Amino acid sequence: MHYTDTIDDSRQYLRLALELIGKHGLPTDPLNYCIWYEYASGRNEHLNQSIDEHIKKNGSFSVDVLRQIYNQHVIGQAETVTHLVREELKKVFAEIIGTIKTTRQDFSESENKLESINDALVPDLPEADVEKIVHRIKQEINNLEVSSSSFREQLRQATHEIDQLKLKMARYRKAALKDPLTRVANRRGFEDTLKEAIGKTGGAGSPLCLIIADIDHFKKVNDTHGHLVGDNVLRMVAATIKDSIKGRDLVARIGGEEFAILLPDTPIDGAEKLAENMRLTFEAIDLKKKNSGESLGQVTLSFGVTMYRHGEPTEAFIQRADEALYQSKETGRNQVTRF
Incomplete structure (x- = not known):
């Protein structure tokens, strides 16, 4: 492993x-x-x-x-999805090839039988023999239809199995891009989507904004209430952010208590307003423990907001959002800073 x-x-x-x-x-x-x-x-x-x-x-x-x-x-787990799919494809192709060989053999045998029937069609053939030959011809035609039908069914089944493999690969790819705790995108999912989004900005530079948010004093939550409560806070934050965005927007957990929100086709003013609305939403939440009703106090977030500058390196784009977040942290937390 x-x-x-x-x-x-x-x-x-x-x-x-x-x-x-x-x-x-x-x-x-x-x-x-x-x-x-x-x-x-x-x-x-x-x-x-x-x-x-x-x-x-x-x-x-x-x-x-x-x-x-x-x-x-x-x-016994295969190390990569590619290996698993390759092995299953081998089985599918082996079955198809086997069916082709069987069908070819059936056709070859029918060809030989039909040739022998043709040779039997001699002049002055008695009526009884003609009836026998007609029966044999019908029988061979039926055999050919059965072989052809079996081959079509095998191809249909193979197509179904290949479609299932494609679905399996898609599920694996999707799972690999998800954070298992919060069920939003992980850092790899964020980076893949960011790369794709930057590629779609085009020469005209359609707006692309990035918000990086960090839970304030999250270590205190873990130290005071335990990691299980901290995990629930992370889930709540992820779900709240996810409910605040729409369309092609993406939320990802990119660190312990740090989240990235990617906003294609969103101008900087809109991104800043969204961050401020989320800040106010979290500020108003009064978290309580499910089992005891004990208050966890206020859980706030700090935000850094920036817009992509056409042609700049991806790292510079992310770093600018990080710097804006750092400014929010340094000036008192529970704030939105725009760079």
Whole structure:
């Protein structure tokens, strides 16, 4: 297995994994940690599906079940989606080629039989023999129709399987661009979308704005109330930002408590207004613990806003938004700064 998780992501997955291990009353041994780290990261679709189905049917896990899941979905997991798809495509093509060979053989045999029938059509052929030959011809035509029908069905099935592989690849790609905790885009998803958005700005420079937001004093939330509460705060922030944007706009979690909001076709004044509206929304939220109703106090965000300058490097665009965010932090937090 090869992991490329950032330090922040790996810490997040660790917390989630330990939470799940404790929830199911399992020992924190390397096998369980590996299984639940994979589950928390969301990268292993088949493992997650297997665990979810087992929980739904049985609720608890035995050592044998966990070992089976580990062997099947961790050790036996292909390293890349490309490899998985390639192997499945090999099977599909093997079936198609086998059907082609069988169909070719059927046609060849029918060709030989029809030639022999043709040779039997000699002058002065008795009527009874003519009837036999007509019957044989009908039989061979029927055989050819069956072979052709089987071949068409095999091609239809192969097309269906290839379509399913395309859907599987799309799901893997989508999962790889999502943050497993907040279910918004991750940094890779943000960078891919940013690159595409910059490419669409064109020579005329249709506006493209970027907001970077950071939760104020988030460490205090974790230290005071624990990481599970901190995780819920992150989910709430992501969901609130997502509800505030529309269309082709994108929200991504790009760091521990840092979010990026990408706004294609949005002028700088509109981006600044959106950031201010979000700031006021968060300022008005009174967060409480679900189980006790205990107030968590006010959770505010600081914002940095900027607009893309045609032809500038991507790094400069992001850095300017970061600098604007830093200015908001330095001048008291819970503010919007536009650069």
